[in-house]
Amino acid sequence: MTIEAYMNPDFTWLQKLLFLLMAIGGLTICYFFIYTGVKCFAKGGGRRQRMENAHGRFHYLVHLFYEMLISATSVMSFACAYVILNHIYSLVQGGQGSGYFRDFAHIWEEWKDFILLLLICLSCVLNTILDKFIIPLRRINKDQKAAVRMLAMFYAIIMLVYLNIIGDESEYSPVMMYYLGLMVGRFVYFDASFGDFLTAIKNAFLRLPLLILGMTFAGLLCYAGFALGFLLERNYYIVGIFYTHLFILVAVFIFRVSHILELIVKLPKQKEETDDEETLDLD
Numbered sequence: 001m002t003i004e005a006y007m008n009p010d011f012t013w014l015q016k017l018l019f020l021l022m023a024i025g026g027l028t029i030c031y032f033f034i035y036t037g038v039k040c041f042a043k044g045g046g047r048r049q050r051m052e053n054a055h056g057r058f059h060y061l062v063h064l065f066y067e068m069l070i071s072a073t074s075v076m077s078f079a080c081a082y083v084i085l086n087h088i089y090s091l092v093q094g095g096q097g098s099g100y101f102r103d104f105a106h107i108w109e110e111w112k113d114f115i116l117l118l119l120i121c122l123s124c125v126l127n128t129i130l131d132k133f134i135i136p137l138r139r140i141n142k143d144q145k146a147a148v149r150m151l152a153m154f155y156a157i158i159m160l161v162y163l164n165i166i167g168d169e170s171e172y173s174p175v176m177m178y179y180l181g182l183m184v185g186r187f188v189y190f191d192a193s194f195g196d197f198l199t200a201i202k203n204a205f206l207r208l209p210l211l212i213l214g215m216t217f218a219g220l221l222c223y224a225g226f227a228l229g230f231l232l233e234r235n236y237y238i239v240g241i242f243y244t245h246l247f248i249l250v251a252v253f254i255f256r257v258s259h260i261l262e263l264i265v266k267l268p269k270q271k272e273e274t275d276d277e278e279t280l281d282l283d
Contacts, residue, residue, distance in 0.1 A: 006084060006235045007243075016247075019230055023244075023251040026217050033213060034061050035265065052268040059267055063139045064148050065210050066252055067131055071152030072214065073245040074127035078119045079156065079175050080242040085115070087236070116178060130249070135256050147203040151211050153179050154204070158215065163237050172238075218244060 035058050042054035085108060092105040108115065131137050131145065140148075157179050160172040222244040225231040231240035255261060 006239050008230065008232045008235075011230050015228075015230055019225060020247055020250060022224060023221060023247045024254065026221050027248070027251045027255065030065065030213055030217050031062065031261065034058060034065065037061075037209070055265050056268055058265055059261070060139050061210070062261065063137045064144065064207065065214065066135060066256070067137055067140060067145055067148045068152050068155065068207075068210055068214050069218075069245070069248055069252060070130045070135060071127055071149040072155045072218070073242070073249055074123045074130065075152055075156040075179070076159075076238070076242040076245055077126060078123040079160065079172070080238050081119050082116065082175050083172075083236055083238050116174070120178060135249070135253055148207060148210075151204055151207050155211055155215060159241060160238075166237075218248060221248065 035054075038054045038057045038061065042050040042057070085104075088101065089105050089108045092101050127149065137145070157176055160176050160179075164172055218241070222231070222241050225244055226233065226237075226240060231243060233240075
């Protein structure tokens, strides 16, 4: 019962580099689609003004896209941890494992719901660490991050529903119920008015193209990983999906710390000056 049991021992460093290059290539294509979209809907009095608005909007949407990928990965970490822990519990119930594995099985049986809540909290902490310190996103504010994180929940639910449809051996219903509960809580909370509810619906709807783009990108990359033998079906598809998202985050980190996008698609001067002082509201 080791970590290696959930990974492909034949996944060499050269293959990992190739998979990372595929993630970088896919991310570049996503940038192209985002840039094409903002160019088509750019507003402004003159050509220069439209160009500046398009560039500012592009970087804003890219940061929203990053936040969705970070949130989706954090959410997937919870689902992946649940599947692995539940698998270990099933093996122990089947007579495999001894010692502390049996102690774990007893704890899992008695405190499963509390453990799941703890995993959700840890995934939220992971999300904050990633988007504040490792891949800092300064062009979007807390409300914008919250809206995208809710979209990431929907992202995860769609993937889990798909895994149930294709007959993955693991059971995702408890995880989906937790995600649905969190989504409903995000839409309808105690001090919310009907206007708040409509605003939440509107914000989620406006960001649906990012959801579609992100799911298409991650789905194709994950499919390629399984097809090339980098990811193993016997380890459950959710483990492969989570592993794919880790490679995507490494690609995002490379683009973010290298500032390649800022060199290619330059921000307007006033946007560059305010980047470190306050977030930009381009909704």
